[in-house]
Amino acid sequence: MRPLAKRQFLGLCCLVVIVGLTVIARLLVYRDISGVLTWEWTGSDAMSLRWTAVRVAAIAGASLAVSGVLLQALLRNPLASPYILGASSGAALAVVMVMYLQSSLAITWNLRGMDTMPAAVGAVGTLGVVYLLGQKRGWLDPISLVLVGVVVTAICGALIMFFHHLLPHGLKADLVTWMMGIIRQGASTSELIITGSIALIGSAIALFFGRAMDAATLGDDEARSIGLSLGPLRLVLFVVAGILTSAAVALAGPIGFVGLIAPHAARLILGPKHTVLVVGAALAGIALLIGADVASQIISVQGGRMPVGVFTALIGGPAFIWLLRSGRGRS
Amino acid sequence: MSLRLENLSHRYGSLDTLQRISVQAEPGKITAVLGPNAAGKSTLLKCVIGSERPVSGHVYIQGSQVTDLSPRQLAQHVAYVPQRSTVAAAFTVQDVVELGRYALPRNPSRIQNALANLDLLELAHRPYPALSVGQQQRVTLARALCQVEDNGIMVLDEPTSAMDLKHMQQCMTLLRQLAERGITILLVLHDISMAAQVADAVWLLERGTLVASGSVAEVLQPDRLKSVFHVPFAWIQETAGRRRLVALMQSTVNVDTMEQP
Numbered sequence: 001m002r003p004l005a006k007r008q009f010l011g012l013c014c015l016v017v018i019v020g021l022t023v024i025a026r027l028l029v030y031r032d033i034s035g036v037l038t039w040e041w042t043g044s045d046a047m048s049l050r051w052t053a054v055r056v057a058a059i060a061g062a063s064l065a066v067s068g069v070l071l072q073a074l075l076r077n078p079l080a081s082p083y084i085l086g087a088s089s090g091a092a093l094a095v096v097m098v099m100y101l102q103s104s105l106a107i108t109w110n111l112r113g114m115d116t117m118p119a120a121v122g123a124v125g126t127l128g129v130v131y132l133l134g135q136k137r138g139w140l141d142p143i144s145l146v147l148v149g150v151v152v153t154a155i156c157g158a159l160i161m162f163f164h165h166l167l168p169h170g171l172k173a174d175l176v177t178w179m180m181g182i183i184r185q186g187a188s189t190s191e192l193i194i195t196g197s198i199a200l201i202g203s204a205i206a207l208f209f210g211r212a213m214d215a216a217t218l219g220d221d222e223a224r225s226i227g228l229s230l231g232p233l234r235l236v237l238f239v240v241a242g243i244l245t246s247a248a249v250a251l252a253g254p255i256g257f258v259g260l261i262a263p264h265a266a267r268l269i270l271g272p273k274h275t276v277l278v279v280g281a282a283l284a285g286i287a288l289l290i291g292a293d294v295a296s297q298i299i300s301v302q303g304g305r306m307p308v309g310v311f312t313a314l315i316g317g318p319a320f321i322w323l324l325r326s327g328r329g330r331s
Numbered sequence: 332m333s334l335r336l337e338n339l340s341h342r343y344g345s346l347d348t349l350q351r352i353s354v355q356a357e358p359g360k361i362t363a364v365l366g367p368n369a370a371g372k373s374t375l376l377k378c379v380i381g382s383e384r385p386v387s388g389h390v391y392i393q394g395s396q397v398t399d400l401s402p403r404q405l406a407q408h409v410a411y412v413p414q415r416s417t418v419a420a421a422f423t424v425q426d427v428v429e430l431g432r433y434a435l436p437r438n439p440s441r442i443q444n445a446l447a448n449l450d451l452l453e454l455a456h457r458p459y460p461a462l463s464v465g466q467q468q469r470v471t472l473a474r475a476l477c478q479v480e481d482n483g484i485m486v487l488d489e490p491t492s493a494m495d496l497k498h499m500q501q502c503m504t505l506l507r508q509l510a511e512r513g514i515t516i517l518l519v520l521h522d523i524s525m526a527a528q529v530a531d532a533v534w535l536l537e538r539g540t541l542v543a544s545g546s547v548a549e550v551l552q553p554d555r556l557k558s559v560f561h562v563p564f565a566w567i568q569e570t571a572g573r574r575r576l577v578a579l580m581q582s583t584v585n586v587d588t589m590e591q592p
Contacts, residue, residue, distance in 0.1 A: 076419040077419075078419075211433070214420075214422070214426075214430065215430055215433045217418055217419045217420040217422070218416070218417065218418060218419075218430065219413065219416065219417040220382070221377060221380065221382040221411065221413060222411065222413055222416060222417070222471075224380070224381065224382055224402045224405075225380050225382070225402075225405075225406060225409065225410065225411035226406050226430055226431060226433040226434060226474075226478060227402050227403040227405070227406030227407070227433050227434025227435075228402055228433060228434075229401065229402050229403070230402075271421075272420040272421050272422055272426075273422075273426070
């Protein structure tokens with residue numbers, strides 16, 4: 001691997017410091033049963049729950065951010081995000097379908113744990129459909145992928161609304177909360193080990209293909225002419241991005257904008273080379289999601305905490321518009 | 332390195348873009364590929380670099396079929412310069428030129444030489460998207476320059492279409508130097524006069540068929556050019572005894588019959 005430039009080294013150091021600060025803040029913030037906010041180092045049980053939340057946010061943030069880097073390289077579009085291929089809507093559709101079946105069969109439904117498997121199956125299943133339909137001449141085609149992703153997302157959206165309409169009132173609120181993203185303090189160790197391993201392996205694969213992603217920024221003919229096998233690379237990027245997104249959605253729900261904003265924040269600090277960008281985006285994603293979780297702990301509206309997705313969207317939405325307005329989306 | 336096309340045919344949908352083309356490019360020579368729009372020039376180049384698959388026939392590089400070579404193997408023999416390069420990231424000029432070594436061992440001195448040969452040293456750390464189209468063409472040429480090995484093949488599609496005169500001449504001088512090092516140059520040009528000056532051999536295409544191939548003098552005959560391009564051409568004598576091919580302007584409007592305002 002080539003040596004880091006001074007700017008890249010300093011940028012990575014800054015991101016590590018920011019991640020550390022958000023982790024410390026998340027471990028300190030504490031809201032008691034009566035809703036009073038305090039900042040203190042408390043007993044081991046409470047600390048264990050907060051560590052779990054930190055790990056959930058870190059795994060989901062890194063997975064979504066690295067997935068965003070891969071998809072932006074795959075689709076050659078800096079405005080691509082992990083949900084452009086329909087993973088989140090597929091996950092949400094599976095969750096709402098299972099909720100409906102459970103409610104109609106009168107089985108007790110615990111959304112804060114049992115949604116992991118249907119969400120993962122839904123996300124992977126939808127990505128499989130998009131993969132099959134997004135090919136041209138036997139290989140994945142960026143434009144076909146985006147178009148198929150948009151159509152599949154729209155169809156899933158309609159079906160989500162259909163099943164949402166059929167759900168009992170109590171479950172409707174649970175679904176909406178899940179769809180805004182939940183950093184669960186009660187995630188199980190096995191969930192953390194599986195999704196954490198996926199995040200680590202996925203990020204390692206992304207690092208390995210960093211230089212290939214640099215080459216893939218060229219047009220198809222040119223990329224091939226310098227020796228890049230575009231078809232196999234696109235397949236790898238699609239599969240890895242899909243699995244990372246599915247893991248993140250299964251763990252924390254379809255949290256928006258992390259996969260779009262984290263790669264861009266890293267790109268602004270570290271430049272466009274993908275090997276460094278993968279690491280930087282993962283750190284930025286971790287910081288963004290833990291930071292958003294801290295904000296959701298601190299900000300209490302009418303006695304209830306805001307879903308973490310509200311804060312990532314509040315940061316991500318304006319940033320997205322800024323990207324569009326400044327023309328960075330075209331570069 | 333020898334480059335041979337054998338009965339090469341290509342089709343886009345129902346449109347025959349290339350029809351049974353058999354021709355050979357000599358190592359160490361500049362071969363100009365000429366023809367009007369939609370003659371099949373760019374498609375022919377894409378078949379040579381393996382981006383387009385022929386419906387029949389083959390492209391052979393040093394006896395191996397292009398379709399049998401992986402992109403990595405092909406990149407070690409053939410460098411490609413498109414008319415307009417696309418880079419979907421804000422890489423610096425140096426980053427883009429370095430991509431030429433993607434399938435080859437790193438060679439910092441080659442990269443510096445390529446930058447220097449195309450007057451790009453001062454622009455090396457500028458973002459590629461911020462350059463003018465002519466400057467971007469020089470960057471693309473520099474990338475191919477640090478990719479192509481001695482005895483290799485360089486395939487160029489209108490590489491100078493947006494360059495200023497100085498850099499256009501610099502580029503053509505550079506191609507001549509590469510040819511003298513044994514590199515096979517395949518060059519698509521629209522400027523027939525320039526092709527007549529720089530090329531050693533010419534392939535003349537029209538609607539996907541090879542009208543003629545051979546030396547400049549053999550192929551670029553005014554009558555033949557007129558029938559292909561529908562524009563009159565003439566060889567004129569220059570003072571130094573050299574001959575130059577020029578396209579004669581033809582007006583479709585008779586000025587004498589125009590009404591005065």
